Amino acid sequence: MSRTQTHDLTTRGTDLNELDRDELSTAAEQYARNVQESHVESPIGDIELARINWKASSQLCRSGAYCETELDDPPVHTIVLSYPGYRAWGWDRMTGVIRHELAHVVVNEQFGDEVRPHGTEFRDVAESLDAPMRGEGPIPYRYKLFCSRCGSMTDGLYQASDRTRNPWNYTSSCCQAPLQVETEEMWR
Known part of the structure; x- marks a missing residue:
């Protein structure tokens, strides 16, 4: 510009x-x-x-x-x-x-x-045009969901949802344990 x-x-x-x-x-x-x-x-x-x-x-x-x-x-x-x-x-x-x-x-x-x-x-x-041949890499998730028992990441989301607002109401597929959520703000 x-x-x-x-x-x-x-x-x-x-x-x-x-x-x-x-x-x-x-x-x-x-x-x-x-x-x-x-x-x-x-x-x-x-x-x-x-x-x-x-x-x-x-x-x-x-x-x-x-x-x-x-x-x-x-x-x-x-x-x-x-x-x-x-x-x-x-x-x-x-x-x-x-x-x-x-x-x-x-x-x-x-x-x-x-x-x-x-x-x-x-x-x-x-x-x-001095343009990059490839675009940028994947856009980072805004929310990451983890199993509260083993710590495995179970999902990544770009938008808030019921699972990000109330993760304890959902269970992981690996251990059937409640989910935990990390947000983009926590990574900075």
């Missing part, structure tokens, strides 16, 4: 590591414009960024983001960012995820569905 755009967000009292879901989408859209402006040798310059819809999902937990492309004429793209991923990794690491998804936009526009998602064509575009 350019200094001006960063300044615009922070003067509104927004820390780039403390964005809400809507602000994350807006910041990603601004960052994409900066990527396009700063990577003039990349094929990202041929992409009309207005045809990218940006969303942030609280439910996307298995990856940092994904790109869907409707191969209309012209193509329309939707990039869905993982809000839990952003919360776990912060803005600096999320920018790599955004550049990775922008590389998918370029490849989808140039080749449609005729190439592998992370094939040679993708690799070339990703390099031109």
